[in-house]
Amino acid sequence: MAQRWLDEDQQQTWRAWLSVSELLPRALDAQLQRDAGISHAAYIVLAMLSEAPDRSRRMSDLARRSNQSQSRLSHTVARLEERGWVRRQRPAEDGRGNLAVLTDAGWDVVQKLAPGHVDAVREALFAPLTGEQTRVLGDAFRAVLDRLDPDRSLRFQEGDELPR
Template sequence: MADGWLDDEQQLAWRAWLTVSELVPRALDAQLQRDAGLSHAAYVVLAMLSESPTRSRRMSDLARRANQSQSRLSHTVARLEDRGWVRRERAADDGRGNLAVLTDAGYDVVLAVAPGHVQAVREAVFAPLTAEQTRALGDALEAIAAQVDPDRSLRVRHGADLAD
């Protein structure tokens, strides 16, 4: 095969990635719509706010963590505000930035919806995999992330770094 094309194994893996990257979010969105009447994008915003010790984040940070443009995040937050789950405030430290703040009602939504969402992730992603395949998937995804973001400037911190 010419150097400009993927070999057969790469082509199969790439096509599988394209399929999974479309179908998994669709399955998660369907579960959240069914169980809570909210989109996956809105749930991610609520979850990112719930993971902050202050239940708040600067809108710019939240957009990055939720993988949304500033404009899309603004619309998502507006819909969550309409439901009483989020409110916006001026940042107290500099008065220039805006914060999205998770309300008590919004936190209650996260607590109610999270177990079903975790189960949907488990079923869609991990149920068909062995423990070895799960580790291999994690290793493969970390290697890809390192290739496309070598200085780690585009990635959101995880694990012990989830706090502000």
């Protein structure tokens, strides 16, 4: 059986993706470290909480929305708790699991950081692209997502809040 390799276009696209998937988070981390001393992963947690009803989410839901394992999220939330930006509490409706709740101090941090973060995303990802390239890139990402997450359980859904 002959081995099927990536063709030249696929190989170049794959290698470009590998580089972007490493360099983009690094650029966003650098901006957030500079502006607030936090990682992009921590900012996503703050953003997901800031856009939730009552600025709170179940930890399991927050893990999915922030693309973190339960263990990693627990560590991230612990660091945010140390800063007074998040607190954990039991849900009033059933008392099972934990909620992560954005504090007023955490809300202030999100409001302060969001404009700079949006600028960093725009500069790193969208500034080099034309409008048509942005549309094509979005279409391509959605096609890959449809293959990787056919039941749509692991991605943002229509109506979900997105990190800014």
